Amino acid sequence: xxxxxxxxxxxxxxxxxxxxxxxxxxxxxxxxxxxxxxxxxxxxxxxxxxxxxxxxxxxxxxxxxxxxxxxxxxxxxxxxxxxxxxxxxxxxxxxxxxxxxxxxxxxxxxxxxxxxxxxxxxxxxxxxxxxxxxxxxxxxxxxxxxxxxxxxxxxxxxxxxxxxxxxxxxxxxxxxxxxxxxxxxxxxxxxxxxxxxxxxxxxxxxxxxxxxxxxxxxxxxxxxxxxxxxxxxxxxxxxxxxxxxxxxxxxxxxxxxxxxxxxxxxxxxxxxxxxxxx
Amino acid sequence: xxxxxxxxxxxxxxxxxxxxxxxxxxxxxxxxxxxxxxxxxxxxxxxxxxxxxxxxxxxxxxxxxxxxxxxxxxxxxxxxxxxxxxxxxxxxxxxxxxxxxxxxxxxxxxxxxxxxxxxxxxxxxxxxxxxxxxxxxxxxxxxxxxxxxxxxxxxxxxxxxxxxxxxxxxxxxxxxxxxxxxxxxxxxxxxxxxxxxxxxxxxxxxxxxxxxxxxxxxxxxxxxxxxxxxxxxxxxxxxxxxxxxxxxxxxxxxxxxxxxxxxxxxxxxxxxxxxxxxxxxxxxxxxx
Numbered sequence: 141x142x143x144x145x146x147x148x149x150x151x152x153x154x155x156x157x158x159x160x161x162x163x164x165x166x167x168x169x170x171x172x173x174x175x176x177x178x179x180x181x182x183x184x185x186x187x188x189x190x191x192x193x194x195x196x197x198x199x200x201x202x203x204x205x206x207x208x209x210x211x212x213x214x215x216x217x218x219x220x221x222x223x224x225x226x227x228x229x230x231x232x233x234x235x236x237x238x239x240x241x242x243x244x245x246x247x248x249x250x251x252x253x254x255x256x257x258x259x260x261x262x263x264x265x266x267x268x269x270x271x272x273x274x275x276x277x278x279x280x281x282x283x284x285x286x287x288x289x290x291x292x293x294x295x296x297x298x299x300x301x302x303x304x305x306x307x308x309x310x311x312x313x314x315x316x317x318x319x320x321x322x323x324x325x326x327x328x329x330x331x332x333x334x335x336x337x338x339x340x341x342x343x344x345x346x347x348x349x350x351x352x353x354x355x356x357x358x359x360x361x362x363x364x365x366x367x368x369x370x371x372x373x374x375x376x377x378x379x380x381x382x383x384x385x386x387x388x389x390x391x392x393x394x395x396x397x398x399x400x401x402x403x404x405x406x407x408x409x410x411x412x413x414x415x416x417x418x
Numbered sequence: 419x420x421x422x423x424x425x426x427x428x429x430x431x432x433x434x435x436x437x438x439x440x441x442x443x444x445x446x447x448x449x450x451x452x453x454x455x456x457x458x459x460x461x462x463x464x465x466x467x468x469x470x471x472x473x474x475x476x477x478x479x480x481x482x483x484x485x486x487x488x489x490x491x492x493x494x495x496x497x498x499x500x501x502x503x504x505x506x507x508x509x510x511x512x513x514x515x516x517x518x519x520x521x522x523x524x525x526x527x528x529x530x531x532x533x534x535x536x537x538x539x540x541x542x543x544x545x546x547x548x549x550x551x552x553x554x555x556x557x558x559x560x561x562x563x564x565x566x567x568x569x570x571x572x573x574x575x576x577x578x579x580x581x582x583x584x585x586x587x588x589x590x591x592x593x594x595x596x597x598x599x600x601x602x603x604x605x606x607x608x609x610x611x612x613x614x615x616x617x618x619x620x621x622x623x624x625x626x627x628x629x630x631x632x633x634x635x636x637x638x639x640x641x642x643x644x645x646x647x648x649x650x651x652x653x654x655x656x657x658x659x660x661x662x663x664x665x666x667x668x669x670x671x672x673x674x675x676x677x678x679x680x681x682x683x684x685x686x687x688x689x690x691x692x693x694x695x696x697x698x699x700x701x702x703x704x705x706x
Contacts, residue, residue: 147520154508238503242559245468245497246520249489416470 144252147243148260152226158264161222162271168218169275172211173283176202204281205289205304209380211276212311216374217351219315220322223268224343227261228326229336231411236336240416254331254411258404261323266316273312289380297382311376314389318373321396321403322347325369328403331410372396420446420481422491422567422598427476429462429622436462437473438622444598444615446566449589451609452602453697454619455705460602461500463619464571467600468497496565500572502556506545510536510555513544514562521563530558535584549576557585567598574605586612606697616697618704625704633696637668642681642688652686 152158176183181202231254234240243253289299299307326343333339350370365371375392378385422444429437437459444450452460465471467478469489478485485491504513514527531540534554539547547555553576560568573589574582582605589599590612603609610630618625647662654677659666665688669677674693681688 143520143522147516150516150519151505151508154505154512156507237506238501239505241468241470241499242503242517243520244470245492245499246517247492248520 141252141256144248144256145259145263148230148256149263152260152264155226158226161225162268165219165222165268165272166275168214169211169272169279172214173207173279176207176210177283201287201290202284203287203289204277204284205287205301205308206291207280207284208277208308209289209291211280212315212376216370217347219269219272219319220347220373221344223265223319223323224326224340224347226264226268227323228340228343229330230257230261230327231330231407232333232339233330233336235334235414235416244416250411251408254408255404257327258324258407261327262320265320265323269312269316269319273308277308291380293377294381297380299380299382307379311379314376314379314393317393317396318376321400322369322373324400324403328407331407331414366391366395369399372399420566420598421479422494423477423479424463424467424488425477425479427463427466428474429459429466429471429476430474435622437466440619440622440624442600442617442624442627444567444600446598447593447596448614449593449599449601449609449612450615450617451613451697452600452617452619453606453609453701454602454625457621458619459622460619461571464497464499464569464600464602467491467495467569468499470499491567494565495567495569496560496563498556498560498568498570498573501549501575502552502559504544504547504552504555504559507543509541509543510547510551510558511540513555514558517559518562523563525562525564527558530561531555533561533588534558535581550578550581553577554581554585557588565597567600568592570599570601572602572604574603574608582608606701607695610695610697613697616700618700620704626700630696633700636696636699637670637673638696638699639666639694640669640674640677641666641692642677643690643692644686645689648686652684 229236231240234243240253244250286301288301289297289304291297322343325346326339329342329346330336330339333342347370350368353364354368354370372392372395375389378389378392423441424443425441427437427440429435440459440463442450442452442463452463454460462471466473466476466488469487469492472487476488478488478491480491480494504510505516508516510531511527514525514530518525518527528537528540531537534557536551536554536558539551544552544555553573557570557573560570568589570589573585577585586608589601593599593612593614601609601613613630615627615629617627642665644663644665648660648665654660654665654667657667667677674691678688678691
């Protein structure tokens with residue numbers, strides 16, 4: 141099994157799209173830095189102008205933690221899109237090119253091959269998020285300095301600087317679970333399609349539809365929210381509530397783990413039935 | 419002597435029968451040729467042997483022991499499937515290294531590439547390989563685990579005559595090292611020079627199988643080509659068809675030798691003698 145996972149990682153490391161994905165992420169983060177460095181002060185003033193009428197605000201609101209929090213919001217769409225570019229065709233590309241036959245003439249079982257792809261996808265997500273976290277948090281603190289975090293979502297959240305590091309680490313940890321689940325979902329989709337592009341489009345389509353439904357969940361799709369993957373992917377935000385919503389986090393953790401398990405089981409069943417010689 | 423057997427293979431896709439109670443065996447130190455026209459079921463038989471397709475019925479035996487499935491043969495066999503595919507973004511050497519790591523073997527990719535004449539293209543991306551180069555890389559990957567048996571589906575496809583010669587020599591070497599080889603091909607004259615056994619498959623059933631040495635004395639079509647027209651008074655005898663520059667007949671090996679001696683005595687020296695192969699004749703007989 142370890143050999144198979146290494147086999148998958150070796151291929152991943154040699155594929156240009158892996159570096160394209162990492163490169164795009166660097167560009168995305170760099171653009172956010174540039175935008176906030178040039179126009180950030182005005183934007184922050186605009187957002188908090190109502191607040192300044194009632195409170196005296198001291199210190200640097202546009203600090204490194206605030207910038208990292210802004211970057212974390214790319215977890216909604218941008219990061220899943222980048223991840224699916226790499227993980228979305230882990231299986232279908234092999235089926236499409238015929239290399240899966242080469243693998244399956246070795247003394248390995250189909251279940252082992254499938255599970256190795258899921259594990260490789262999770263390792264990629266971990267490395268991707270670690271890299272993303274490092275190029276977000278560290279340069280943010282260097283470029284924008286430290287300070288308390290004041291953000292407006294679900295009311296005003298004010299968090300002291302000394303509490304922020306563990307909250308960010310926890311949010312990144314949750315992001316790993318969320319993005320890992322999405323990667324597992326995209327790998328699972330690849331077991332049901334024979335074309336890499338179709339796999340990626342289906343995964344992204346689900347992401348877009350889920351986001352749309354979630355956006356209108358309060359008015360049109362009442363009660364649907366907790367069934368949407370994007371809702372659970374975004375629950376990293378709960379770590380930035382002044383009083384952390386632990387039950388909400390637990391619920392999302394369970395949902396994501398259950399969802400991942402369903403995806404893996406469905407993929408194994410599918411892979412054991414699929415004709416690979418066509 | 420070690421032996422692999424496939425017994426009573428039955429494979430159907432819907433109402434179409436691909437293989438109908440097909441049985442064959444291969445032994446260590448022998449080459450067995452699986453021969454048949456396109457659509458005869460050869461590749462399906464190979465895929466079953468590789469465990470890629472599960473037959474409706476069929477048994478895999480290894481050294482007279484019934485195996486649970488054909489997948490259990492993978493530990494002892496190296497497979498070359500028809501038109502092998504590799505990871506196009508990796509070089510030939512990287513592809514081999516990857517497969518060696520997957521198998522956990524200690525083979526040396528560079529040596530294997532040298533063995534199949536691809537040492538110069540080791541670092542070239544596979545997407546830039548010709549069909550023949552991919553075929554040779556396919557042969558190299560068969561050897562990564564140093565298997566006891568080689569199952570080769572159309573190994574001569576896309577190879578130029580020189581490389582085909584090298585491949586034949588390679589297979590002979592492997593046979594002499596004690597490996598059992600099952601090979602399918604349309605290059606009947608080539609395979610006849612090295613094969614020990616043959617199986618003719620037609621429309622999913624075994625038409626004929628046997629050992630080559632049992633057929634060596636069979637009569638075959640012989641054509642002799644002469645650079646100058648044959649003399650008008652030359653009478654080759656009954657059973658011969660003559661044209662100004664050729665002479666045709668159906669002869670055994672001994673009869674062919676006698677004819678040549680006779681011709682040489684008369685000063686008639688053919689510049690070429692074609693003797694159709696046993697496999698070729700049997701193939702034509704099967705497809706008629």
